[in-house]
Amino acid sequence: MIGQAIADGILTGAIIALGAIGVSFTLQIMRFANFAHSELLTWGAYLALVFTAFAGPGTPTGPFSFGWQLLAAAAFAALMTGLVAWAVDHLVFRTLRRRGAHPLTMVFAAFGAALVMRNVVVLIWGHGSHYYTRELQMSVELLPGVRMLPDQIFILALALVVVVCLHGFLTYSRTGMAMRAMAESPPLAQVCGVEVDAVVRWTWIISGALAALAGVFAGLTPQLHPEIGFNLLLALFAAAILGGTGSLAGAVIGGLLVGLAENLSLLFISAGYKTAMPFLVLLLVLLVRPQGLFGERA
């Protein structure tokens, strides 16, 4: 029982983590709470659906329910969602930023952008559920009493690869270093010659791409619906704030902890209350350790 809850929690947590990284970056680098971030997950999931609608999900390869086409679809969705995120910034947030808008204005603008983005998805694909693939697959017993679908194991492995690559990018690349510099102090980064607009562009593209992967993974286990991102919104913010904003490790560990909290709570409370867990985590963090696990005390 508890082993299975931990396995499920890690899977949910990995998906939350990929979304939370973007929330954390926007909070730290653009200094506002982007409540439209969850819609990037939804857009990513549906953009991958567009790709599979043309290419098909592929013939199941090995134990998985999909073929290489779904991987290509995920890569396509990541790229396109990165561009969508950047476009939304150009249309909405950048204009407000340049006017020196109040952070609260940005939050309301983000809510507005989220509504529009979500309803565009409803308009095109309707309220119903969609599937990348309807192939059945057999779960694998990893440990006694702990079973996972091969697709889920694949998601975990790919999420790990993505996080390791991102860590490498942030640690060693010129742009990654500029992003970390900007996250700590925009004026100091600027006087080092870092161009704010370039860092902002990269931040949106990376955040959007990660959100798209989270959306595709959520859609793969097992279906897509227009609220797929919105339902994770609170979890994304809980994870980003729990981890302490601006730190990659923080967002990843925050995501895993929120995922674990959701799934472990099922052992004690009914499933109907599961979605309240991120909210509870968020409240606890804000009361006990508002700077997050890895954040600096202000």
Add this chain to the structure above:
Amino acid sequence: MSALLLTATDVVAGYAGGLPVVHGVSVDVASREIVTLIGPNGAGKSTFLKTIAGLIAPESGRVELGGREITALPAHRVVASGIGYVPQTGNVFTTLTIHENLKVGGHTVRGELAARLERAYALFPVLAEKRRQLARALSGGQRQMLAIARALMTEPQLVLLDEPTAGLAPQVVGDVFRLLRRLAESGVAILMVEQNAKAALHVSDRGYVLAEGRNRVAGRAADLLTNPAVAEAFLGGKRARA
């Protein structure tokens, strides 16, 4: 006096949405010169430096570096034009290592970054020993050294320093001023704001006294130190710190 490097004329500037803090300040710096701005709190000295560095867009006035106009360029382009800036607080990235701080400092340097890093470590051996540590682990004096080393990564013609000795232990203050003297001799001009006015003027070639956002007195540093009006109004209260 050698050729003028920086000429700032009638600069008016302030923070967004507020009234101007700097009401028409003019300052010149020649190459290899150390120039200090002194004056009471709120005189607009730091705001003036931030305006030159491109962090604040001036409302009017003109800034030239080596004959090229740089007025109102954004900060990242001011850096590229040859000016380094060391703010008073938050002047190093505490979440980055010393090595990373220097690399970000050389963000605009393509190709010869490795050579610049070696030069920085040669100039500041204490940083070389700690290159893998986070900058937050450094002492106040070491942070100031890192901040200056970081600003030098682009090989600027002029370095702006906002209160480089604020909060430092007295023996370290001497180290910082000696370092600035050495830099000027190596060909880098320096424009600094200092509360530690007497000590700063001792290492400076010239000085400007600002008050209420305007030029008050200007002259050779040695003359300002002996000017009774300046001494009484702006140097007297600082005796304990100098």
